[in-house]
Amino acid sequence: MYIGYARVSTQDQNLDLQIAALKEAECKKIYEDQLSGLRADRPGLQNALDQLREGDTFVVWKLDRLGRSVKGLIDFVSVLEEKKVHFKSLTDHIDTSTPMGRFFFHIMASMAQMERDLIAERTRAGLDAARQRGKVGGRKRQMTPSKIESAKKLLANGIPPKEVANNLGVSIPTLYRWVPAQKT
Structure with a gap:
C-alpha cells in the first residue's frame, strides 16, 4: 500500500499541490503537517509511520518535505528499510524498491545538502561584504x-x-x- 505524507512550513502555505500529486500516485492514506521540517515532533509524520507495514511504500512529493539534512534523510530511509518499507519521492524520481533507486536517493540527498550549504555560504559572504562596506543589517534604529x-x-x-x-x-x-x- 502507498501511504503519502505532505508538509508545508507555515499555516498560510497550501498543501493542495502535494496532496493532488500523492492522490495521483495512488496513495491510499495521506498524512499532513503544517509546521517546520526542523521540528522532530511532527504528528502527521508520526501517524504515517505508525501505519506503515512491511511491503508498504512511504511516498512524499519531494525530499525536502521530510527533513533538511542529508544525515536526517538517510537515517529516516534507513528506519524505513529496517521495517522493510520502501520510499518514493515523486518529483525527485526516487524509488528505493530498486538498487538504483537506493543509490540515486543517496546522491540526491547529498546534492540537496550541498545546495543548502552553498546558499548559507553565499549568504554569509554577502553579509560580510556588506559589513565591510559599512552596511549594518537589521531594522533601522529608532533612537538616533x-x-x-x-x-x-x-x-x-x-x-x-x-x-x-x-x-x-x-x-x-x-x-x-x-x-x-x-x-x-
Whole structure:
C-alpha cells in the first residue's frame, strides 16, 4: 500500500499541490503537517509511520518535505528499510524498491545538502561584504544620537519617561534601553 505524507512550513502555505500529486500516485492514506521540517515532533509524520507495514511504500512529493539534512534523510530511509518499507519521492524520481533507486536517493540527498550549504555560504559572504562596506543589517534604529541627547535633557529636567517616549515616538522600553533609568 502507498501511504503519502505532505508538509508545508507555515499555516498560510497550501498543501493542495502535494496532496493532488500523492492522490495521483495512488496513495491510499495521506498524512499532513503544517509546521517546520526542523521540528522532530511532527504528528502527521508520526501517524504515517505508525501505519506503515512491511511491503508498504512511504511516498512524499519531494525530499525536502521530510527533513533538511542529508544525515536526517538517510537515517529516516534507513528506519524505513529496517521495517522493510520502501520510499518514493515523486518529483525527485526516487524509488528505493530498486538498487538504483537506493543509490540515486543517496546522491540526491547529498546534492540537496550541498545546495543548502552553498546558499548559507553565499549568504554569509554577502553579509560580510556588506559589513565591510559599512552596511549594518537589521531594522533601522529608532533612537538616533540626537534623540538620545534630547531624552537625557528632558529626563534631567524632570519630564516623566512616558511623556519623553511619546515625544520621541518610541516605547518606554526603547527609551530605557538607550537611556537607562539610573543615568537620568
